[in-house]
Amino acid sequence: QQQVKQSPQSLIVQKGGISIINCAYENTAFDYFPWYQQFPGKGPALLIAIRPDVSEKKEGRFTISFNKSAKQFSLHIMDSQPGDSATYFCAASANSGAGSYQLTFGKGTKLSVIP
Amino acid sequence: NAGVTQTPKFQVLKTGQSMTLQCAQDMNHNSMYWYRQDPGMGLRLIYYSASEGTTDKGEVPNGYNVSRLNKREFSLRLESAAPSQTSVYFCASSETPGGTEAFFGQGTRLTVV
Numbered sequence: 001q002q003q004v005k006q007s008p009q010s011l012i013v014q015k016g017g018i019s020i021i022n023c024a025y026e027n028t029a030f031d032y033f034p035w036y037q038q039f040p041g042k043g044p045a046l047l048i049a050i051r052p053d054v055s056e057k058k059e060g061r062f063t064i065s066f067n068k069s070a071k072q073f074s075l076h077i078m079d080s081q082p083g084d085s086a087t088y089f090c091a092a093s094a095n096s097g098a099g100s101y102q103l104t105f106g107k108g109t110k111l112s113v114i115p
Numbered sequence: 116n117a118g119v120t121q122t123p124k125f126q127v128l129k130t131g132q133s134m135t136l137q138c139a140q141d142m143n144h145n146s147m148y149w150y151r152q153d154p155g156m157g158l159r160l161i162y163y164s165a166s167e168g169t170t171d172k173g174e175v176p177n178g179y180n181v182s183r184l185n186k187r188e189f190s191l192r193l194e195s196a197a198p199s200q201t202s203v204y205f206c207a208s209s210e211t212p213g214g215t216e217a218f219f220g221q222g223t224r225l226t227v228v
Contacts, residue, residue: 009155034216043119043205043219044158089157102173103148103217107157 003027004092006106013113019077021109023090026071030092035064035075036105038087047088048075080113087111117141121206121220128196128227136191136223138206146212147189148173149181151202152222158205164189165212196227 005024013019023033034049050057050064050073057064063076077084090106122137140147148163160173162181170181178200180192189208193200203224207217 006157032215041221043207043221045219046216049216102160102163104160104174105150105158107155 004090004104004106006090006109008109009107010110011112013080013111015080015082015113015115017080017113019075019080019084019111019113021075021088021090021111022072023074023092023106024070024072025092027092027094028071029094030104032093033064033066033073034091034093034103035062036089036091038089038108044089077111080111082113082115085111085113119206119208119218119220121204121223123223124221125224126226128193128225130197130227132196133192133194134196135193136204136206136225137188138190138220139188140206140208140218141187142208142210142218143186144208144210144218145186146209147183148207148209148217149179149189149191150205150207151175152205153202161191161204196225198227201225201227 007022035047036044037047038044048059048062050066052068061078066073087108087110089108093103119140145166149161150158152158159175164170164183167186182190203222205222206220209215209217
């Protein structure tokens with residue numbers, strides 16, 4: 001069974017601090033690693049994504065770090081704000097065959113940014 | 116921009132009843148998906164359709180059936196609802212299978228009593 005393990009389950013960060021969420025995977029066929037952000041009562045929305053040919057990708061205050069040899073990737077949120085309070089999911093996908101596709105999600109991290 | 120629209124938003128069923136969750140997307144995407152979200156379990160793929168005319172099982176397909184009615188619409192059917200199917204169901208779509216952004220609907224909160 002393809003798995004993506006995410007930690008921590010919950011995270012409390014002071015406003016202005018750095019939030020770090022980690023994920024590890026097993027399937028070396030994974031070739032796309034997105035992070036999704038979900039607010040209560042809403043569907044997940046893509047935040048940032050990376051492919052294994054780069055080690056880091058930055059978009060504003062959000063950075064993905066990717067370690068292919070360790071099969072790990074992480075999300076860093078710099079200068080965390082109360083508006084960042086949400087549940088974050090890492091995910092991974094592999095094109096497992098002609099026209100087939102499965103996006104596997106981690107179990108999620110509930111981030112609370114306190115003033 | 117509607118994006119991905121799911122109906123209904125809320126539903127209460129009695130054990131053994133059947134129902135169909137509807138999903139439609141207006142982005143001309145080829146691929147569509149059904150996920151369920153349970154506390155502490157993340158999002159688990161039930162079924163997906165890589166392109167019109169094809170459907171495949173995901174991680175947790177038991178107790179569900181799907182129909183890709185056309186390119187826009189992908190429905191999920193519960194033939195005989197069970198309390199274990201109490202969950203929040205999300206439909207999603209993406210332009211191509213594999214490696215592209217998936218757009219999610221607002222979800223259907225289903226309770227089976």
